[in-house]
Amino acid sequence: MIRKAEGAIVYKGNEFLLVHKVKVSALEKGSLMEGEWDFPKGGVEQNDLSLEHAILRELEEETGSTQYRVIKQFDDKICFSFGKSFQEQTGWKKQETTIFLVEYFGDDSDLVPKDREIAEVNFLPYEEVYERLTHKDTKQYFKSFFNEKLHDCVLCYPDLEPEQQVVFANDHCMFLQLNQSKEKGVQLEGSGLIVPRKHRETAFDLTREEWEATYDLLHKVKEHIDQHHHPQGYNVGWNCGEVGGQHIFHAHLHVLPRYESEPLSGKGIRYLFKSKENKRA
Known part of the structure; x- marks a missing residue:
């Protein structure tokens, strides 16, 4: 037996x-x-x-x-x-x-x-x-x-990455930040990722509960970033699939604070896609 x-x-x-x-x-x-x-x-x-x-x-x-x-x-x-x-x-x-x-x-x-x-x-x-x-x-x-x-998958075990911290979490998702993003004046200051606790390949694989938990956490994250970094705008979004720029195949929502002092201030995601370099063959 x-x-x-x-x-x-x-x-x-x-x-x-x-x-x-x-x-x-x-x-x-x-x-x-x-x-x-x-x-x-x-x-x-x-x-x-x-x-x-x-x-x-x-x-x-x-x-x-x-x-x-x-x-x-x-x-x-x-x-x-x-x-x-x-x-x-x-x-x-x-x-x-x-x-x-x-x-x-x-x-x-x-x-x-x-x-x-x-x-x-x-x-x-x-x-x-x-x-x-x-x-x-x-x-x-x-x-x-x-x-x-x-x-x-580095996002399945975020606590085990010494340069990364779980800043906020709920039952379904977490907000992660690299230590360097907390420094003032650096590129991507205050930025981080909201990721589901369970391994989901893209945003399209999330459950309704995970979407709602992401929504709730996003508002908490914005309040935190506003208080500590005072950005003047945000880019928030998912990359899905290799062609869409996804490099880690565990769904993650980018939360990117934007600042007036940036050289690319006023330019968002469409600026990249509309550039001449992105003309289809």
């Missing part, structure tokens, strides 16, 4: 959550062990309504917090075979662990484990996480996450 389990790569900013396990699970009668560092993981239980429900339950048990938002379920699983004695004791031959990417939005004060298997809960930077992880297969999975999954 195959034991179904779930686990989570939990992030807050550019740090990741590890738990220090000092007891083996109830499957092995709670026996003591030297201790191991791992991501929160556990078996799917009969009362779990779904894998997502299971990982949120597991996170509450192992960390004491409910302040989590599931971002993504990964296709790749962590799989391994149990030792002979464990197989004879439980009937389980293998384990398949489904991994989720999860965001923590608490303030750390609620991170008090309920599960006696867990001695510590810590957020750590990437390098320290990789060093501390006990199991080779989990280390390899985490490395793969950084080398492949993270770089698939």
